[in-house]
Amino acid sequence: MRKTALSIKDLKVNYGGIKALKGIDIDVYEGSVVALLGANGAGKTTTLRTISGLVHAAEGTITYYDRDITNMDPEKITKLGISHSPEGRQIFGDLTVEENLKVGAFTQTDRKKIAESFDRVHRYFPILKERSKQIASTLSGGELQMLAIARALMNNPKILLLDEPSLGLAPLIVREIFHIIKEIKKEGTTVVIVEQNALQTLKIADFGYVIELGNISMSGEASELIKNPKLMEAYLGSN
Numbered sequence: 001m002r003k004t005a006l007s008i009k010d011l012k013v014n015y016g017g018i019k020a021l022k023g024i025d026i027d028v029y030e031g032s033v034v035a036l037l038g039a040n041g042a043g044k045t046t047t048l049r050t051i052s053g054l055v056h057a058a059e060g061t062i063t064y065y066d067r068d069i070t071n072m073d074p075e076k077i078t079k080l081g082i083s084h085s086p087e088g089r090q091i092f093g094d095l096t097v098e099e100n101l102k103v104g105a106f107t108q109t110d111r112k113k114i115a116e117s118f119d120r121v122h123r124y125f126p127i128l129k130e131r132s133k134q135i136a137s138t139l140s141g142g143e144l145q146m147l148a149i150a151r152a153l154m155n156n157p158k159i160l161l162l163d164e165p166s167l168g169l170a171p172l173i174v175r176e177i178f179h180i181i182k183e184i185k186k187e188g189t190t191v192v193i194v195e196q197n198a199l200q201t202l203k204i205a206d207f208g209y210v211i212e213l214g215n216i217s218m219s220g221e222a223s224e225l226i227k228n229p230k231l232m233e234a235y236l237g238s239n
């Protein structure tokens with residue numbers, strides 16, 4: 001039977017008077033890739049930020065395996081095994097690639113485990129090994145995105161949250177990033193990905209949820225959603 005890694009029930013989030021999430025339900029099976037799609041301002045980033053504890057839920061619950069993590073401290077959530085690669089990447093520009101990766105491993109105390117994490121991310125992103133001593137602010141957009149994903153992987157998370165990994169990147173780099181996400185899944189990491197690039201995302205995803213104005217308007221197997229004419233028209237037309 002499929003194990004549920006993350007279960008979101010009736011999640012509501014308000015920013016002052018703005019109702020960003022109006023009661024959403026999302027289930028994420030262990031080892032799957034789940035895509036959160038939708039227009040700008042729909043609430044996708046808010047959903048990820050609430051899972052990782054950066055935004056507090058007004059109502060509802062977020063369960064990680066059998067543990068209620070709703071409104072838990074973000075550091076604690078990371079320690080439990082959920083890593084977030086944020087939109088805009090938020091890399092430390094003054095630090096080297098290697099130093100950024102070390103920061104990402106902050107929950108790890110075991111040197112051997114940290115070395116294993118370095119090996120893993122260098123395997124996914126060989127360019128980051130080559131650029132270890134380079135100051136992050138001088139990396140290209142694609143390299144920065146790779147560093148953001150790699151940094152989130154340094155904790156060896158059970159669940160990886162990716163916010164718009166393809167944003168602003170050239171098509172070839174986007175393809176490379178999506179290929180690596182598939183590899184990350186193959187090794188057993190569960191992935192929740194927020195994307196504007198709906199078509200490419202559904203191709204690598206198992207399930208998809210469409211968020212519209214703070215509600216889930218559509219959900220299902222990625223292979224079915226990709227065939228849905230309504231969705232194609234609304235979100236895939238420009239891809």
Ligand SMILES: Nc1ncnc2c1ncn2[C@@H]1O[C@H](COP(=O)(O)OP(=O)(O)OP(=O)(O)O)[C@@H](O)[C@H]1O
Binds near residue numbers: 019046
């Ligand atoms: N810190 C904040 N304070 C006030 N309103 C916010 C804040 N963050 C987000 N919002 C609002 O909440 C709504 C959902 O935003 P969110 O960033 O989650 O959407 P999104 O689907 O990720 O959009 P995008 O694709 O443009 O990043 C939007 O109306 C946004 O303006």
